[in-house]
Amino acid sequence: xxxxKAQRYARVFVKVGRFEPTSQVCSVCGVRDGPKPLHVRTxxxxxxxxxxxxxxxxxxxxxxxxxxxVTACRAQVRPELVPRxxxxxxxxxxxxPASAGRASHVI
Numbered sequence: 001x002x003x004x005k006a007q008r009y010a011r012v013f014v015k016v017g018r019f020e021p022t023s024q025v026c027s028v029c030g031v032r033d034g035p036k037p038l039h040v041r042t043x044x045x046x047x048x049x050x051x052x053x054x055x056x057x058x059x060x061x062x063x064x065x066x067x068x069x070v071t072a073c074r075a076q077v078r079p080e081l082v083p084r085x086x087x088x089x090x091x092x093x094x095x096x097p098a099s100a101g102r103a104s105h106v107i
Contacts, residue, residue, distance in 0.1 A: 014066040026050060027060035 006013035016022065025032050031047040036054070044051050 012066075016062050016065050020065075022058040022061040022065075023054045025057075025061055026052065027057050027064065 003013050003015070005011075021032060021035070024034055024036070026045040026048060028050045029045060029048040031045060033043065033046060036043060041054050042051060043054065
């Protein structure tokens with residue numbers, strides 16, 4: 001659902017693979033430290049010595065992946081207001097193409 005809604009509102013959608021090792025990669029130096037059991041909540045990078053909270057480190061890696069994708073396509077993180085059709089497909093019982101209907105602004 002997120003992918004088609006992002007497309008509808010001209011937003012950037014970045015998908016990070018389910019099995020991407022975001023909690024295993026140091027968000028500071030990029031070295032992959034390897035798998036850890038789920039009970040290990042903090043770990044220290046063997047390369048740069050940074051101490052990581054497992055979830056915060058994974059979130060930073062996901063954020064960085066999203067930033068790289070945005071940079072690669074030169075899109076803004078928060079694009080300006082974009083026109084969209086007056087109603088969403090199915091709201092009024094009709095499936096209108098995105099170019100049909102009145103233009104309105106969406107944040």
